[in-house]
Amino acid sequence: MLSPTDAEWDEFVAAHPDATFFHRAPWRRLVATAFGHKAHDLFVRDEQGRLAGVLPLVEVRSRLFGHALISTAFCVGGGPLARDAASRDALLRQASELGRRLGVDYVELRDTADGADGWVPRSDLYFGFERPIEPAEDANLLQIPRKQRAVLRKALARDLQVTIDRTTEHFFPLYAKTMRDHGTPALPRRYFDLLLETFGGDCEILTVHHEGQAVSSVLSYYFRDRVMPYYTGSRAEARGTGANDVMYWSVMRRAVERGYGVFDFGRSKVGTGPYAFKRNWGFEPRPITHQFHLVRSSELPNVNPTNPKYQLLIGAWRRLPVPVANAISPFLSRSLA
Structure with missing residues (x-):
């Protein structure tokens, strides 16, 4: 199946009522250039070959926080955009299959109210x-x-x-x-x-x-x-x-x-x-709902500053001189997707 061009992708995004700034095509190159993460842009077409759904995913590998597929990394939204329920279900199946193929810990869809069988919602972190x-x-x-x-x-x-x-x-x-x-x-x-x-x-x-x-x-x-x-x-x-x-x-x-x-x-x-x-x-x-598909992980991720296990690291970081923190930050922040 022919991959969509940036123009076709953005035309679909522009026409979809639930689209966000974070669905736009340039994110795939921007995240890859700035952080070195690989983009996986999922899509489905209808019988006439027209784009019927898109799902931008970013693969993030981190020694600290694990291996994940996120829609969309470094953003608060993303998630599947589809013209109909069948196309949406196809995108979710593609996402879970890709996660298994890559051996990730989990797949995360941000600000996505509805999931599917095998997806776990979480709505208690962000508003x-x-x-x-x-x-x-x-x-x-x-x-x-x-x-x-x-x-x-x-x-x-x-x-x-x-x-x-x-x-x-x-x-x-x-x-x-x-x-x-x-x-x-x-x-x-x-x-x-x-x-x-x-x-x-x-x-x-x-x-x-x-x-x-x-x-x-x-x-x-x-x-x-x-x-x-x-x-x-x-x-x-x-x-x-x-x-x-x-x-x-x-x-x-x-x-x-x-x-x-x-x-x-x-x-x-x-x-x-x-x-x-x-x-x-x-x-x-x-309330903002995130959807998770657990692949290798057995529990939902908790990668946020309110997690007690990060408090010692946070306290130590606050004591660093700003020039030192700025010098180290690029090597660590690429994992804070």
Whole structure:
């Protein structure tokens, strides 16, 4: 069966109502280039030879976290897209068969509500946050709960400047330090450069400056009607100046300016600071379901910072000097898919 071209793949994705930014064809090359992981793009065709379903998978091998097929690695979504139930079932069969053939520990489909026989759902780790953005600024402000709105108004009254950047010059140092502070290896700078290069205006960096210094920065994805602030970084003083609040508010207003109408705040784990922060902004959580097909593994994976067995590693990482953490991170973060 003839493999789809990038153009055919993206045409199918563009027409499917459940498609996400993470289904787009360029991810296969980007992940391979940035991390060296192999992409396995599954697909089915109908009797007329037309594309009827797609499922992007990334094969991740890690001494720390095992061997897995993930849709889609380094993303919060992916999963099967199909025109009908038969095509969807065919994609899931292909995924489980590929997992067995490769000898992986498990196959993971992210943000996928429905599985099939032999697939195990898990919905207790992550919650997503999204809502429409009111186009009018005053109405947009009123969407934010009163207490948080007062914090934002105070921050907006400060001397903070906002820029739209087409390089990672301001963003990456803030992101890398924030990741070190959280006890997590940072993704390599090359990855973010590739995101900007690959997706053009659909990937944008917004930075907040205070007294001539970048203090808070966010890389956002734009897809269909929504903006998704995805990677962030900030200096310690960002909290005192309200730079993080101004940053997210500015992303909202920038999205309206560009004609987008939904603010997708991404996923967070229950009981974490980001989860509480998003609730404070008036966003209601929705449970996110991942589907797993266990191949060699006998239990569901638990590769996340809330796992107690990683606490010693996280504590040690936080104590590393930032230059040392940045030097080591690229060798470790490729496994944090």
